[in-house]
Amino acid sequence: MEHTLYIYNTLTRKKEQFIPIHEPHVGLYVCGPTVYGDPHLGHARPAITFDILFRYLKHLGYKVRYVRNITDVGHLENDADEGEDKIAKKARLDQLEPMEVVQYYLNRYRKAMEALKVLSPSIEPHASGHIMEQIEFTQKILDAGYAYESEGSVYFDVEKYNRDYQYGKLSGRNIDEMLETTRDLDGQSEKRRSIDFALWKKASPEHIMRWKSPWSQGFPGWHMECSAMGTKYLGEQFDIHGGGMDLMFPHHECEIAQSCAALGKDSVKYWMHNNMITINGQKMGKSLGNFITLEEFFTGNHVLLTKAFSPMTIRFFILQAHYRSTVDFSSEALEASEKGLERLMEGYARLQKLQASATSSVNISEVRKKCEDAMADDLNTPMVISALFDALRSVNLIHDGKETISQADLSELQSVFKLYIEDLLGLQSDSASANGTEAYQKAVDLLLNIRLEAKKNKDWATSDKIRNELTAMGFEIKDTKDGFEWKL
């Protein structure tokens, strides 16, 4: 692998050189959605962030197995161990089978991801499809002595674990402080300590999502699915585990504890966390009720939105910020992204039609390197975009005849733009697909050529009639120096 990738490891709080455990194979696990509600802007961030990583790793030549789970059981409301199951609650409210809820929202999630040009992961395992694995994993932790059974449920013994390992190393917490600050909750009497977490929960009589286990009819704890499925598909040790920063504690911390307790070692080499999307400086989240669903973005149907925004605009907006920074949403910022993206994509289209000259008056030798360096430096997509905009200026100057480019340079520039815009950033023009078939395009061209003739004859009435009527139909007509451009 010629280019050295550096990624920020949350575990060490440093950028580290990426060295796969079993080159050329790379195992990547990312926490996916709990499918009990419509996907919102917050879901788009990790999906796009790790989509970029997935694409880039493959570009570097690695064989990547990308696992993104679907949480469809075990994720409880209010309290990790005491609330109602999110899926089950939604099912009860809507009078549906839990798996109907899962299917419905999973379909909507997939559809939104497809619109955002997020590639499908290699495997999308469901928690409910891996109950056996979770029971086995829980048994291993029991056998190792780091868990205890209590009234049909199994809890992780954090304090005992902490004597042999270090609980809290990912999120930078220590157990004593947590014991002081964790408030007491009702119904925790079956747990020895408030910080212990559930590996297996006995189902109450009315709980409909339940499976047989050695301890009780019940269901797995939320943190268990990732440990069990990560191990199953990526092995006892794998390269990268990603997810939102809000999952760092307790979810990922508990995963580490479960893996260390069961396997005697941490499963994950690099932990990566994307930051949150904020709205007016506050985290956009389900619990705060200030989230905007992706569908609302695509339709513009939300009070905070001045208009609809295309999936590509959302994707570009997210990529314009580094994944470890918070990014503050506003309609204004999105509009800025929309215009920037349009300019970039038009320039990209223009680049395809550029004529080569004998020599180059522009220097494009640094463009590829700048993009490569930026990507390799912890996926610095804003820097990549910045380098592309720099190169775009040259493209436009060549287009205007103010600069020239040789065939070799032109091919290189086209290659770099394709690689970064299409293959790695996953951007595509919104209008490209909307512009219809070839025959249709020729028909529009024909009309505009008639208009061009009229213009030459100074027949402004005909010229304006064609322009105005096409504009009224939704076409955008641009007069250029010696012709025209149009789009829908």
Next chain:
RNA sequence: GGUACUUUGGCCGAGUGGUUAGGCACCGGUCUGCAAAACCGUCUACGGCGGUUCGAAUCCGCCAAGUACCUCCA
């Protein structure tokens, strides 16, 4: 209260010791029958105070404001 982090020009947002980030907006210009669009150019900021240094947005200290996590959340 604990822990982690943030503070960059009108807005968004990169950047970790010396060099123009970039985008959007504004303004100026080019092009144009008109208009629109497009293109080019300009705009040089880094919360406050102090320190280290030849030199700091970038390192250190203090202060201020804000955010996240500590209960479910991507």
